[in-house]
Amino acid sequence: GQQVMQIPQYQHVQEGEDFTTYCNSSTTLSNIQWYKQRPGGHPVFLIQLVKSGEVKKQKRLTFQFGEAKKNSSLHITATQTTDVGTYFCAGPEGGATNKLIFGTGTLLAVQP
């Protein structure tokens, strides 16, 4: 079945260092979404990318959707302790439903 994988599973950085997580789908996606889950919290929507090759920025966060619409990345510049959490990508399951397939997630730890 359709799968969405993320790497790395876990990354530990010093505050101020950059961070990138990569998302790869086994199928072409009509869109890709990113969510952040703080420790002990619930996933919160960050952004949606729709177009091939699209790049969007939110302050220190840069999101990219691959040309083939099968992969995506999230890059954080100069991490801060508030960036701690698990980042999930998600894409629509094929067919006429609004189900999302969530990636495996990347846990980011930031050391002050």
Next chain:
Amino acid sequence: DGGITQSPKYLFRKEGQNVTLSCEQNLNHDAMYWYRQDPGQGLRLIYYSQIVNDFQKGDIAEGYSVSREKKESFPLTVTSAQKNPTAFYLCASSMSAGQLGETQYFGPGTRLLVL
């Protein structure tokens, strides 16, 4: 104040008991979802509903049941048939039925612990 509420925040269950987790939304969303999250793991879909009085099984529906009698409510029952129910349960909603891959909005979750 619009959003999704889940109750209770923590729930303790004795083995062999059924328990029901509440999920209510006042966003006027058509679609609602239940996910299970185990420690350090991703989200696995239990059930989803695209419209009132209709719901479909997700990837791990065994041992769970749902109802969707009202648009704003989508309770999840964890039955005694669910052999390993200890987990974090998340409810979510999205605006429209049948729209591919809409943004989902999550409730704060319920942590279920079996004693």
